[in-house]
Amino acid sequence: MVGGVEMLPLGILIFAVGALVVLNLWALVDAKLAVSGASREAIRTMSESSAIEDGMVSGDAAARRVISRGCRTLDRFSMRWTTADGSTGTPELTRCLRVVARASYNVPAIAVPWVGALGSVEVNATSSELIDPYRDGLPGVACAA
């Protein structure tokens, strides 16, 4: 027997596990970029909407479009809306209201092809925007007035 050939399966195993770890690290980076884009799209859509409930619905939809572009599972994605004071209610959409969108995606901790995913790591991104102080059709006054 050629010397060391018995170590070949171990080497292949290490290579396979290493490749999976690297792929999973890249999945985390990719998910971070995706949720950052999703939260930014969501907050832009919200700031252009005419009512907060409509903004939340259309902002959610915009974020989900970004997430689904990369063939990701939408079940793993969630959005959370708050205002500057941290309340999660639905205040009236007024000028100078600060809205905060937090997008989260659960990335499988270990994903093995044909076997499935084990555990999950939550990747988050937060975007915040002030509703335009000079927007037409909204109540409230410009912030510095």
Added chain:
Amino acid sequence: MRGERGSAVLLLPAGFVALLVLAAIAVDQSRLFAARRQLLDVAASAANDAVAASVDESAYRRGEGAALAAARAESEVRASLAGHGLAGRVQSHVTTQQGPSGPQVIVRLESHEPTVFARLAPGGYGTTAIRVTASATFMVMWDLANPRR
């Protein structure tokens, strides 16, 4: 001349260590690039919010031109940082000035990102400073004080 068959015993671990060091540098640098990119987004968003919120509208409508309230701009940048979940973790410096196209808010942010592997090296560093600058200009599309012009 002696054979070189045993040299792999030395070369393999040395190569592996070099590979690990390069991987560690790659991980740390990628984290820093990602953090810098994120901070730049936050700075741009904060500058945009600050310039919109800090224009003294009543003075502008009196025909005194568009001027920015520096204190208001600073508080708006702080609010934006809090909205992004970065309050207390990022140092901000806000400047208001008259730019070539209108009043301008310049936001400089600085954060200290912890390193993962660089801290483990002899003489390594635990954090790296990231500094970004973004600006936003208040542009008047039409003259509110003289709407017929």
